[in-house]
Amino acid sequence: MVAMGGWGKAQTPVVSAEAVRKFTFCSEPGKAYQFEGASTLADPSAWQPLGEVAFGTGALLHFDYKPSAAAALAHFHLREVDRASVGIAPVQLPRGTLTLVKGGLADQMVLMSASQGVCHPVRNEPFAMDWIYEKTGPNEGRWTATLTTGGVAIVELSFCSASTGRFVRTVPVPEQPPYVDGGIFSVSDRLVWHGADSGIVPTDVVGRKIAFQFSGKPLQFEFGATHVERRIGSGPGLDLPYVYEPETSSMGVLHVTRSPFREERLTLWAQSETSGDVMREVVENGIVKDFQFGTFTRPADAAPPTNSSVSCSAPLSLGGRSFDFSNTTSGVVTMQYDNNGEGTKSNLEDGSIQQSTFSFTYTKIDDRTGRILLVFPVLEGTQIDETILHFSEDDDCSGTWERHSSRNGVQLPASSGNFGPGNPPPG
Numbered sequence: 001m002v003a004m005g006g007w008g009k010a011q012t013p014v015v016s017a018e019a020v021r022k023f024t025f026c027s028e029p030g031k032a033y034q035f036e037g038a039s040t041l042a043d044p045s046a047w048q049p050l051g052e053v054a055f056g057t058g059a060l061l062h063f064d065y066k067p068s069a070a071a072a073l074a075h076f077h078l079r080e081v082d083r084a085s086v087g088i089a090p091v092q093l094p095r096g097t098l099t100l101v102k103g104g105l106a107d108q109m110v111l112m113s114a115s116q117g118v119c120h121p122v123r124n125e126p127f128a129m130d131w132i133y134e135k136t137g138p139n140e141g142r143w144t145a146t147l148t149t150g151g152v153a154i155v156e157l158s159f160c161s162a163s164t165g166r167f168v169r170t171v172p173v174p175e176q177p178p179y180v181d182g183g184i185f186s187v188s189d190r191l192v193w194h195g196a197d198s199g200i201v202p203t204d205v206v207g208r209k210i211a212f213q214f215s216g217k218p219l220q221f222e223f224g225a226t227h228v229e230r231r232i233g234s235g236p237g238l239d240l241p242y243v244y245e246p247e248t249s250s251m252g253v254l255h256v257t258r259s260p261f262r263e264e265r266l267t268l269w270a271q272s273e274t275s276g277d278v279m280r281e282v283v284e285n286g287i288v289k290d291f292q293f294g295t296f297t298r299p300a301d302a303a304p305p306t307n308s309s310v311s312c313s314a315p316l317s318l319g320g321r322s323f324d325f326s327n328t329t330s331g332v333v334t335m336q337y338d339n340n341g342e343g344t345k346s347n348l349e350d351g352s353i354q355q356s357t358f359s360f361t362y363t364k365i366d367d368r369t370g371r372i373l374l375v376f377p378v379l380e381g382t383q384i385d386e387t388i389l390h391f392s393e394d395d396d397c398s399g400t401w402e403r404h405s406s407r408n409g410v411q412l413p414a415s416s417g418n419f420g421p422g423n424p425p426p427g
Contacts, residue, residue, distance in 0.1 A: 020066045021067070022064055023035070023063045025063070026060060027057060027059065028058065029057055030056065032080065032082070032083040032086055033055075033056060034053050034054075035050045035054070035063040036048060036050060036076065038074075039072070039073050040074075041075055047077075047079075050073075053138060055136055055137055057136075063078075087139045088161065088162055089140055089157070090141070090159075090187075093133045096111055096188045098186075099186045100169065101267055102181055102183035107120065109131070109143075111131065113341070113359065116128070116130055117131055118373065118384060126406060127149060128381075128382035128384060129145045129146060129147045130145070131145045136156075141159070149408060154170045155167050155169045155170075161293060163188065164277050164293060167183060167184070186267075186269045205223045205254075206225055208298065209221065209223070210298050211298075212266070212295070213294050213297075214293075214294035217232050217233035219231070219232055220232075221254075226241060227239050227240060228240055228242045228256060240258065241256075242255060251267065251269050251270070254267075262282070262284050263282075263284075264280065264281075264283075265280070265282075265283055266278055266280050274297060275297045275298065276295070277294075278295060279291060279293055314364050314367060314396065315370070316364055318362045319337060319338060320339055321337055321397075321422070322336040322422025323422045324420050324421065325401060326419070327416060327418070331347065333345060333347045335422065337362070341359055341361065342357060342360075343360055357376065359374070359376070369388065370389045371388055371389070372385070372389065373385075383405060383406070383407045384405065385403055386403070387402070387403045388402050389419065398421070400416065401418070402415070403416065
């Protein structure tokens with residue numbers, strides 16, 4: 001007997017000469033299935049899994065069963081299972097940042113909502129995008145981005161942990177072979193933006209200690225100005241040259257030279273001020289020969305002391321606040337920032353109040369500086385503004401600003417002015 005439990009129809013089982021029974025089932029995209037067999041229908045607990053969980057794509061699923069004299073099964077069905085309970089790949093990506101790293105360079109995908117965001121390639125202007133994600137296997141997922149310019153990127157993700165792994169990216173190119181590359185990735189629920197922002201990774205490692213834990217003995221680094229003492233367990237240390245590059249507010253890349261042709265590259269993803277995940281790659285003549293994932297810890301007492309004489313006036317968040325931005329050309333514009341990453345722009349035009357909505361992220365850079373990334377629709381497509389706020393020494397609600405904008409990938413003239421507490425324009 002072949003029971004289906006309501007998930008499509010099964011074709012008639014085919015019995016081969018080797019007595020291997022072959023089953024074919026219909027599947028639905030986005031669902032996961034377990035093929036099971038039982039010797040009797042009288043006992044519900046008699047069902048046992050046969051093979052691994054299969055993920056539906058809309059195509060037919062094929063399963064084989066070879067009977068044995070010890071345990072011959074007579075009944076079969078396909079049971080739908082919870083995708084989240086299978087493997088480590090997430091069913092959904094959080095609102096946050098997907099970072100793709102190739103050769104120490106990071107492309108950031110800022111996921112501002114469940115389907116929209118900003119693609120910021122490391123060497124190009126940012127683009128607005130629509131995106132979708134699908135869990136395609138226990139440890140696999142597919143992330144697809146469609147840019148407002150019409151380009152498409154398909155990224156196959158192979159998770160080695162809940163937030164890190166390897167990726168292969170394919171970008172179709174008209175009338176040419178597709179562009180394909182790959183590297184390592186991280187998924188963070190932090191909305192970060194490209195640049196060495198003051199986040200939870202250090203912008204400088206001089207004078208610090210970092211301990212890495214992989215499958216073997218712990219690896220300990222103690223950093224000087226140009227060289228690092230690299231020590232495995234309690235063994236002797238090696239004095240090696242290094243270069244450290246903070247990529248984002250939660251990621252940094254460490255390059256340690258082992259020989260003229262061999263480099264040890266460690267990519268750090270911070271989960272807190274003192275710990276996080278790490279990807280270690282051994283690179284020979286520019287080719288990755290080996291890689292492994294682990295964790296790192298950074299003792300709090302190894303961090304340089306903070307300067308207590310400097311007041312910290314830049315806020316950590318803009319949620320629930322509003323600011324008036326002004327300059328000599330555009331007048332006063334009021335920006336209201338909500339706690340959910342959305343906001344409203346208000347300005348007085350022809351005697352009436354004009355309002356438009358936008359999405360945003362905010363990052364505190366240092367004691368008196370913050371950065372706003374803002375995306376809003378315009379008649380010609382989508383505009384992206386990156387505004388740097390320089391807060392005054394006296395409060396956290398006034399100062400000067402400078403803005404760099406791009407529309408559909410084309411840079412617009414920069415602007416600057418003053419800002420203060422927000423007041424709705426008179427109407």
